[in-house]
Amino acid sequence: MTRRRSKSEARRTTVFREGRIAKLLERGWIKQASEIPADAIPVDPDLVNFGGSWCRPPSFFRALSFLCKDCGVLCTWSAESQRWYYEVVKAPYYSTAVRCRGCRYKERERVREARRRAGHDPEGK
Ligand SMILES: [Zn+2]
Structure with missing residues (x-):
């Protein structure tokens, strides 16, 4: 997280954030702007793909901690990465x-290698 931000960049971020909050209020996803924590990124209801079955869609992205499934290392999934992933x-x-x-990289390599061995690569034999 960077603290050095230009004025125009800070303004763009504020406009971006307020635009999203206005949309969430309009759609009834939130009742008031204060429901979005200061360190979270508001969701854009038009961009996410949460599906009809999700009865209470999250209204913001916030950094999450999780343990890597393969090596057990504690990782942080940043709000911005979540926004990118879902939107x-x-x-x-x-x-x-x-x-x-x-581990994500290793897993990708493993899957690629498995595909090659399964005969998807004509030169593989
Ligand atoms: Zn890992």
Whole structure:
């Protein structure tokens, strides 16, 4: 987290945040702006993919701590990474971070290798 922010950047962040809060209020996701903690990023209801079955959608992203499923290291999933994951990647809400960066990379390599061995690579034999 950086403390050195230009004025225009800080203003952009405020506009971004207030725009999202206004939308959440309008949609009835929150009753008042104070429901969004200062260190959290408000959700954009138009960008997330939480599905109809989710009865109480989260109204903000906030840094989460979790233990890596593979190596057990304590990791932090930042609010900004969550925003990217749910709003840009459009991940469903039940899908969350389970591995640290290093293990995620190893897992990706493992899956790729398994696919290759399963014969998806014509040169593999
Ligand atoms: Zn790990």
